[in-house]
Amino acid sequence: MDELYRQNILEHYRNPHNEGTLETYTHSHIEHNPLCGDKVQIDLLVDDQHRIDQVAFSGKGCAISQASTSMLTDMLIGKTVEEAKQIDKEAILDELGIEIGPVRLKCALLSLKAVKMALYGLSEEEWDNEEDDW
């Protein structure tokens, strides 16, 4: 529905923030969504104070995944690793500002999953657990 493609999402989709790769990084992870073939690579540079200094993403995906990734990179810069851990599904959805179905949710959260796996080695199963609700 058109509502899905609000102006803020389209802007991030058309002009994504922090797109590219980092020459120097402390953490990096590539994550796939085999269901739709999406792929995202996240590079992070964390300084001695455990603060995220630089972030970059590359890969391809749908507008929702591109926009949410772009937004997430903005959210990450300047945060400590501990603070970054707190970013959850809700935070991403708030930022997107739209209602989203179960299939697209996976698109919207792909980069968050990649960041968590890069930053502190979250496992596939732990991710499932985080996503699970009754």
Place this chain on the structure above:
Amino acid sequence: MDELYRQNILEHYRNPHNEGTLETYTHSHIEHNPLCGDKVQIDLLVDDQHRIDQVAFSGKGCAISQASTSMLTDMLIGKTVEEAKQIDKEAILDELGIEIGPVRLKCALLSLKAVKMALYGLSEEEWDNEEDDW
């Protein structure tokens, strides 16, 4: 339903014809219906002219199976083997004179199956074929 237990059926059930076993027989077969645990043994004495001289049955089963067996033995005596081959499902149902559901049909036809297996070695599969209709 009561209709199932018409007078003719009850009479054969209470006083079955040709119950017992034959001392001298040319053909004999025991057939089971594992679904309800019924069992019938048919003994036949066929003479040189391929005519059925004597028939006896033993075993146990429900009223429908007992009555239909009793009726079938009456039908068999005096028939040639060729004539006996012609006895089919319809003949038995005509004799019983009732409508019958698929489960009870197996009871009603158990002794016919036994006779055919005894008389000319009908196989399980051939029997299935005889029973099959579209």
Place this chain on the structure above:
Amino acid sequence: MFNTKKIRQDFPILDQKTNNKPLIYLDSGASSQKPQTVIESMDTYYRQYNANVHRGIYQLSEKASAAYENARKKVARFINASTWRELIFTRNTTESINLVAYSWGLANIKPGDIIITTEMEHHANLVPWQQLAAQTGAMVKYIPITEQGYLDLAKYEAWLSPAVKLVAITQMSNVLGTIPPIKTMIKQAHAVGALVLLDGAQSVPHMPVDVQTLDCDFLAFSGHKMLGPTGIGALWSRKDILSAMPPFMTGGDMIKRVTLEGSTWNSLPWKFEAGTPAIAEAIGFGEAVEYLDGLGMANIRQHEIELTSYALEQLNQVEGLQIYGPQNPQDRGGAIAFTMGDIHPHDIAAVLDGEGIAIRAGHHCAMPLHDKLGLPATTRASFYIYNTAEDVDRLVEGLDKARELLTRD
């Protein structure tokens, strides 16, 4: 308290006559009737949001996916699973048990291993183990039943050893009604390292079942016996066990990635659900457990204890009638198998049908048990939430009629 009259109004089928007599349905042990809400939930699915699940981006499909997964959560909560990921939809109890035999069994059972089951099992919890044993060189041992219809627990305890890898046992017999002391049996099995599979086909519909309290390892049950539709059942197991198991059937939806060289599997529970699932049926199943929850499983159990108690009392007085299974209603469910003189069970059922009473006759898919009882067949009445003491009275009248009509001398 338990308002059977009100409940009956929710079941459209009960408001009919057979042979001009009001229908008395006493075969819920084979399959239960369905309340309006269950029937309507499926009707609504087909009329308003039918679509394939999981991969669709359009609204019908998103709605169908949410309803399907929500049904899973309802059923998982109903048996107190710790997560919905432990709840796999199957066709029925039989498929659930076969899934375990094929997937867990072939991967874990070795020559010389022992599988313990009982003499009173339904074929669904017996033949798969015989097959598995034949394929793996394992052995099946059957806990005997006593004269009173209980399990011979001394034998069970004596047989437990590290060679026992699985105890597969019914939580409620569909013939004798027997409810074994499962919790103790599970503790004992675990003490020797064996896993325990519960056949919950009869127990889950009729009493509170909590997989965490029981601490069982597998639980199999069917939707159609607990107010749900046909074509849907469930297997519950612990996440660690399921994660280690290879898939059973393969194909769409159960994979993460497929290449010409091989495949990786999807997360739980989808790893075990290959192909388009029984969507409408899952939704109906979810409605069914919601209906049962509304009544309360403890109340349902209490209702059935009372009804069984009354039925045992009345049936014990019927001339020539013999009941198989425990006489204490606390130790048993509401399936009562019996014989009456030498009148064939088929004839009893047929005469009762003429009285509008639907009752089962045969071996109830428990031939070894009938062999043990020395009977080719029994007649079985089984009760559920919509049955009343009046139904029992009608049954007794029908039995008297059958005896009159079919006694030979």
Place this chain on the structure above:
Amino acid sequence: MFNTKKIRQDFPILDQKTNNKPLIYLDSGASSQKPQTVIESMDTYYRQYNANVHRGIYQLSEKASAAYENARKKVARFINASTWRELIFTRNTTESINLVAYSWGLANIKPGDIIITTEMEHHANLVPWQQLAAQTGAMVKYIPITEQGYLDLAKYEAWLSPAVKLVAITQMSNVLGTIPPIKTMIKQAHAVGALVLLDGAQSVPHMPVDVQTLDCDFLAFSGHKMLGPTGIGALWSRKDILSAMPPFMTGGDMIKRVTLEGSTWNSLPWKFEAGTPAIAEAIGFGEAVEYLDGLGMANIRQHEIELTSYALEQLNQVEGLQIYGPQNPQDRGGAIAFTMGDIHPHDIAAVLDGEGIAIRAGHHCAMPLHDKLGLPATTRASFYIYNTAEDVDRLVEGLDKARELLTRD
């Protein structure tokens, strides 16, 4: 001739709006919608004669048994089986194929044997063979597809040898639409002694399929893709093949006799139907094929050729749009997969959903095919009896809208 307007009135779901726009359902390749008669047949079953089948002596059960077996006959006749004993009810195409892989496959496939399938298969007709090969030491070979979306038949012919034991192939691709020259391929396979399994998930709903004329050995299909309910599918095979196969799942209803020592199996087809079957679903499936028969499968095929022809014409004119699969409507079914520039298929589907158009995006359970095409995903429109040229026009408008909204510069 083919009165789509009248047909649409039989499908209650089509009379609704999504996002305030009338629903255009273009995802029948994933699952079809259901006519009134199918929905009602199941409703009636639950409201009037719900009972377990095969063993009941009372009238509800006899009625249910007759309806269940009658549904089997309808479905068997629909594909021109020589007897209903050759028609086994399963959950879906996926289970039908897994049944063959487990039962026939494990008993017949030996190390060094070859199974031929194709690059364009649905995972349901691919992963089971990979699994079987891994278990038995056999090898799977994949017939490549050409640029135009046809099978490379020269490769197929070159690969045929006595080592080939099975050719498992779709009769209509769910992505490319491709209809392979099955009859010739079967003859060639038989000439080297191989059996042929047809994945009929897409073909049986959309064109006349006659197993005797084709002379295939197995045919698998799903009810839900051909107007029937979820939770039911079918496997057809020849009686001699089925008779020689061991059972797949075991339990109630599929046995003749069970003792503690072992079991003997029931006659066909019940040997392969363990446990309480999907009764309501079989009945609904029977109604579905009756509805299709009423329209005539040749007419349905003709309608879809015309519609596909129009759709190809229109879609080929859409800016940036590329279609995968044969361009000749005679050689293909009505599933049309495409991409549009670098706009992600998910986004296309989402924008179309906003226009009330239900369409699929993803790998359509054919990842190896998408790997071959070098695409992570495609968008797919698929047609059925209730679709019209107007639906195609609306699709084209929606695609233009998606391009406007989502083109980056």
